[in-house]
Amino acid sequence: MTGKEEAxxxxxxxxxxxxxxxQALSEEEVQAREVLxxxxxxxxxxxxxFETQHACEVIRVPKLIRVPAVQTLIAGIFNLRGEITAAMxxxxxxxxxxxxxxxxxxxxxxxxxxxATGILVEAAHGVQGLCCDGFEPAMAGGAKRFVRGHxxxxxxxxxxxxxxxxLAAPEIVVGEG
Amino acid sequence: xxxxxxxxxxREAEEHLASLQSGLLVLERxxxxxxxxxxxxxxxxxxxxxxxxxxxxxxxxITHTMEEQLKGMExxxxxxxxxxxxxxxxxxxAVALITSALLRGEVPELDVERFVAEYDRGELTRPAAADTxxxxxxxxxxxxxxxxxxxxxxxNLIGEMIINKKRLEAKLLTLKEIAASLPTDQAQALTxxxxxxxxxxxxxxxxxxxxxxxxxALRMLPLRSISDGFERLVRDLAQQLxxxxxxxxxxxxxxxxxxxxxxxxPMLIHLLTNAVCHGIEPPHERTAAGKPREGVVSLSARHExxxxxxxxxxxxxxxxxxxxxxxxxxxxxIDPREAEAMGxxxxxxxxxxxxxxxxxxxxxxxxxxxxxxxxxxxIERVKGNITLTSEKGSFSRVTLQLPLTLSVxxxxxxxxxxxxxxxxxxxxxxxxxxxxxxxxxxxxxEVIKVRGVTTPLYSLAAMLELPRQMKSSATLAVIVLKLAxxxxxxxxxxxxxxxxxxxxxxxxxxxxxxxxxGATIMGDGNPALILNVPDLFSAAANDGRRATRxxxxxxxERRFKVLVVDDSITTRTMEQSILxxxxxxxxxxxxxxxxxxxxxxxxxxxxxxxVEMPGxxxxxxxxxLRESERYRxxxxxxxxxxxxxxxxxxxxxxxxxxxxxxxxxxxxMLLETVQMLIG
Numbered sequence: 001m002t003g004k005e006e007a008x009x010x011x012x013x014x015x016x017x018x019x020x021x022x023q024a025l026s027e028e029e030v031q032a033r034e035v036l037x038x039x040x041x042x043x044x045x046x047x048x049x050f051e052t053q054h055a056c057e058v059i060r061v062p063k064l065i066r067v068p069a070v071q072t073l074i075a076g077i078f079n080l081r082g083e084i085t086a087a088m089x090x091x092x093x094x095x096x097x098x099x100x101x102x103x104x105x106x107x108x109x110x111x112x113x114x115x116a117t118g119i120l121v122e123a124a125h126g127v128q129g130l131c132c133d134g135f136e137p138a139m140a141g142g143a144k145r146f147v148r149g150h151x152x153x154x155x156x157x158x159x160x161x162x163x164x165x166x167l168a169a170p171e172i173v174v175g176e177g
Numbered sequence: 178x179x180x181x182x183x184x185x186x187x188r189e190a191e192e193h194l195a196s197l198q199s200g201l202l203v204l205e206r207x208x209x210x211x212x213x214x215x216x217x218x219x220x221x222x223x224x225x226x227x228x229x230x231x232x233x234x235x236x237x238x239i240t241h242t243m244e245e246q247l248k249g250m251e252x253x254x255x256x257x258x259x260x261x262x263x264x265x266x267x268x269x270x271a272v273a274l275i276t277s278a279l280l281r282g283e284v285p286e287l288d289v290e291r292f293v294a295e296y297d298r299g300e301l302t303r304p305a306a307a308d309t310x311x312x313x314x315x316x317x318x319x320x321x322x323x324x325x326x327x328x329x330x331x332x333n334l335i336g337e338m339i340i341n342k343k344r345l346e347a348k349l350l351t352l353k354e355i356a357a358s359l360p361t362d363q364a365q366a367l368t369x370x371x372x373x374x375x376x377x378x379x380x381x382x383x384x385x386x387x388x389x390x391x392x393x394a395l396r397m398l399p400l401r402s403i404s405d406g407f408e409r410l411v412r413d414l415a416q417q418l419x420x421x422x423x424x425x426x427x428x429x430x431x432x433x434x435x436x437x438x439x440x441x442x443p444m445l446i447h448l449l450t451n452a453v454c455h456g457i458e459p460p461h462e463r464t465a466a467g468k469p470r471e472g473v474v475s476l477s478a479r480h481e482x483x484x485x486x487x488x489x490x491x492x493x494x495x496x497x498x499x500x501x502x503x504x505x506x507x508x509x510x511i512d513p514r515e516a517e518a519m520g521x522x523x524x525x526x527x528x529x530x531x532x533x534x535x536x537x538x539x540x541x542x543x544x545x546x547x548x549x550x551x552x553x554x555x556i557e558r559v560k561g562n563i564t565l566t567s568e569k570g571s572f573s574r575v576t577l578q579l580p581l582t583l584s585v586x587x588x589x590x591x592x593x594x595x596x597x598x599x600x601x602x603x604x605x606x607x608x609x610x611x612x613x614x615x616x617x618x619x620x621x622x623e624v625i626k627v628r629g630v631t632t633p634l635y636s637l638a639a640m641l642e643l644p645r646q647m648k649s650s651a652t653l654a655v656i657v658l659k660l661a662x663x664x665x666x667x668x669x670x671x672x673x674x675x676x677x678x679x680x681x682x683x684x685x686x687x688x689x690x691x692x693x694x695g696a697t698i699m700g701d702g703n704p705a706l707i708l709n710v711p712d713l714f715s716a717a718a719n720d721g722r723r724a725t726r727x728x729x730x731x732x733x734e735r736r737f738k739v740l741v742v743d744d745s746i747t748t749r750t751m752e753q754s755i756l757x758x759x760x761x762x763x764x765x766x767x768x769x770x771x772x773x774x775x776x777x778x779x780x781x782x783x784x785x786x787x788v789e790m791p792g793x794x795x796x797x798x799x800x801x802l803r804e805s806e807r808y809r810x811x812x813x814x815x816x817x818x819x820x821x822x823x824x825x826x827x828x829x830x831x832x833x834x835x836x837x838x839x840x841x842x843x844x845x846m847l848l849e850t851v852q853m854l855i856g
Contacts, residue, residue: 062703063703065596065696065703065704065705065706066594066595066596066643067687067690067693067706068594068641068642068643068692068693068706069641069642069690069691069692070687070690077683077696077704077706078703078704079698079702079703079704081337082333082334082336082337082681082698083681083684084681084682084683084684084695084696084698085684086683086684086686086687114685114686115684115685115686116684117686172686173686173687173688174683174686174687174688174689174690175687175688175689175690175691
C-alpha cells in the first residue's frame with residue numbers, strides 16, 4: 001500500500017483514527033489501574049504511603065506547642081497559616097517504634113472531612129507512582145488496623161496506610177467519648 | 178412585587194413596629210402624654226402607606242384600623258387605657274406576624290378579615306401569636322448582612338498581617354546590621370534606604386491597626402439590638418402575675434460582639450423573668466413593707482476596663498441566705514457540715530449549683546426556664562464572670578462581667594511548664610510574688626495569704642500535667658484567679674505581662690478540651706494556649722493537685738537588678754545596702770541624666786528615684802523612661818521628702834508605681850514595695 005493511496009482513502013484514515021483513539025483510552029485505563037499515586041514517607045524506620053488525594057502539604061516540623069491533659073498521640077499544635085492545627089505522632093497507633101524525629105522530620109498535613117491535621121514523620125520522600133502489580137493486600141481481619149497492604153517495590157516494600165480509617169479513628173479526636 | 182421591595186418594606190416595618198411597641202409602653206405608663214399619640218399615629222400611618230405601596234393589603238388594613246383608633250384617642254373620643262393599648266399592641270403583633278412570615282417566604286397564618294373585624298369591635302381575646310422578639314432580632318441588620326464567619330476570616334487575615342509586619346521589622350534590624358558591617362561610603366545609601374523602608378513599615382503598622390479596629394467594629398452591635406423586646410416581656414409577665422413592675426434600661430448603646438449578644442439574650446430573658454417572678458413582691462406585700470407599689474427591675478450595661486458589665490437588678494424581696502441554705506440542704510446539694518460553715522454571701526452562690534431552685538411554687542413562666550446553673554455555665558462559656566449581691570428585703574442584683582468581644586480578649590501571659598499560656602484578664606484578680614516561707618500548710622492544702630485572705634495554692638504545671646520547670650527564684654510567681662465568689666492562687670514559672678490576644682478555636686479535632694478554650698497566635702507566629710479558668714477551679718475542687726514543689730524549685734536563682742537614683746550619697750548607700758542584703762543586684766546613679774545613660778546601657782527590673790536632683794528631677798526621669806519601649810512597663814518607685822498629696826499625684830501621673838515619703842522611710846517599707854513590684 002503506497003502512501004498516496006492511503007491519503008485518498010478517507011474511510012480507512014478515519015477508521016484508523018478511531019482505532020488509535022480507543023486504544024489510547026484503554027491504555028490510559030490500564031495505566032490508572034496499575035499505578036497508585038502515593039505520598040511516601042518513613043515512620044518507625046519503615047516506609048509507608050497513602051494516596052495523594054488525602055495529602056494537603058508537607059512542611060518542616062514547626063515549633064509544636066504542647067497541649068495539657070490530652071492523649072499522648074497529640075504531640076502539640078502549630079500555626080498553619082492562621083489555623084491552629086494539631087500534629088500527631090501516629091506511630092504508637094501502628095505499633096511502631098518512636099525514633100527521635102530529627103532535622104529530616106516533616107509534618108504531613110492531611111485533611112479529613114472534619115478537619116485538617118498534621119502527621120509527624122521521620123522523613124518524607126515525595127509523591128511516587130506505586131505499581132499495583134506488586135501490591136499485596138493485608139489479610140482480612142489482620143491484626144494491623146489502618147494498614148491496607150504493602151507494595152513490593154524494587155528497593156523494598158512500602159506499606160499502604162488506610163488513611164480514611166485513620167482519620168475516622170475516634171482516638172485521634174480530643175474529647176471523644 | 179419584587180422580593181427586594183418586600184425585604185425593604187419588612188425592614189422598615191420592623192423599625193416602625195419597634196417604635197410603636199416602645200411608644201405604646203411609654204404611653205401606658207403616662208396616659209396623659211398625648212404628644213406620644215402623634216408619634217404613634219405617624220408610625221401607623223407610614224406603615225399603612227408603605228404597605229399599600231408594595232401591595233400588602235392585609236397589613237394596610239390592620240394598620241388602618243390602628244390608625245383610626247389612635248386618631249380617636251388623639252381627639253379624645255377614645256380612652257387611653259390599658260385595654261386600648263393592649264389592642265394596639267395586638268395590632269402591631271399581627272403586622273409583625275405577617276412580615277416575619279413573608280420574610281421566610283411563608284403564608285401568614287392569620288385571618289386578617291376576622292382580625293380586623295374583632296379589632297374594630299375591641300374584642301380581641303385571642304392574642305395574635307406573633308413572635309415580636311424574633312422580629313426585633315431581625316432588626317439587627319443595618320445595611321449589609323455579613324456572615325460572622327467572613328468577619329472572623331477577615332480578623333484572621335489581619336492577624337496574619339500583624340505577624341508578617343513583625344517579620345518585616347526583624348528584617349529591618351538585619352538590614353541595619355548589614356549596613357554597619359559595610360564601609361561608610363557604601364553603607365550610606367543602604368542606611369537611607371533602610372530609613373525609608375522603616376517609615377513604610379511604620380505606616381503599614383498604622384494601617385493594620387486601623388484595619389483591625391474597623392474589622393472588630395464590624396462585629397459589634399449595641400445592647401439595644403436585643404433589649405427591645407424586654408420591656409414587653411416584663412410588662413406581660415407582670416400582668417400575668419398581678420404585679421406592678423417597671424423595667425428600666427440603662428446603657429442601650431453599649432456595644433458588644435454580635436455573637437456574644439446573641440448568647441446573652443436568653444440569659445437576660447431568664448434573669449429578667451426571675452426578677453419579675455421571684456424578686457418583685459405582689460403590690461400588697463410591697464405596700465405592707467413600706468415600698469412603692471410598683472417594683473423596679475433594671476437592666477444596665479456599662480464599660481469597665483476592657484469588659485462590659487451587664488447588671489440585672491430588682492428592688493424586690495432579695496435573696497434569703499438562710500432559706501437558700503435550707504433548700505440546698507433539703508435537696509442534698511450540700512451536707513449539714515457544709516451548710517454550717519457557709520457564709521451568707523457564699524450561700525447565695527448555691528443557686529448556681531445544678532439541680533437547685535428555690536421557687537416554692539413552680540410557675541408556668543419561670544419554672545420551665547433554664548436554671549441559674551445554666552446561666553452560669555453559659556457565662557463561663559463566653560469567658561465571663563457572674564456575681565450575686567443581695568440584701569434580704571430590699572434588692573438582689575446579678576452582675577455579669579463579659580468580654581467586649583469573643584475574638585479579641587485582654588489576657589495575662591504566663592509561662593508554665595515551659596510553655597506560654599494566656600489567661601483571660603477578667604479572671605485574674607492579681608499577680609503576686611511570694612516567698613517560700615509565706616506558704617503555709619493548712620490540712621492537706623498549701624495556702625497563702627492574699628490581702629489577708631487565706632487562699633489555696635496550686636501548682637499550675639501540676640494541674641495541667643506539664644513537666645515542672647527547674648527554674649527557681651527567691652520568690653515564686655503566683656497568679657490569683659477569681660471565679661464568682663471563689664479565689665485560688667496558682668504557682669507559675671513567670672508572668673509575661675498582659676496583652677490583647679486574638680482568640681482562635683482549636684479546630685474540630687479538639688471536640689472538647691479540658692483546661693482550654695482556644696489558642697492565640699503570638700508575635701513570633703507560634704500559638705499559645707488560652708486557659709479556661711472555670712476548668713481550673715473545678716479541677717482544684719475535685720482532686721486538687723497541690724503545689725508540692727521540689728526543693729530545687731525553691732532555691733534562689735535569677736537576681737533582679739535595681740537602679741537607685743539619688744543625689745545624696747547617704748540615701749544612695751542606705752538604699753543600696755538594704756537591697757543588697759535581700760539579694761538584689763544594685764546599680765546607683767547620681768542624677769536623672771546619669772540614670773538615663775545607665776538605663777540605655779543595661780536593663781533594670783526596677784528603678785528607685787529621688788525627686789529633687791540637680792538637672793532633671795525624678796518626675797521628668799520617670800516620664801522620660803516611660804516614653805522608651807524598654808522601660809514602659811518597668812516599675813518605678815519614687816522616694817522623696819516631699820509629702821504633699823500634690824507631689825504624690827504628680828508622681829503617679831508621670832508613671833511611677835509607688836511613692837514613699839522619706840520621713841516615713843524605713844527598710845521594711847522599701848523592701849515590701851520592691852517585693853510587691855518585682856519580687
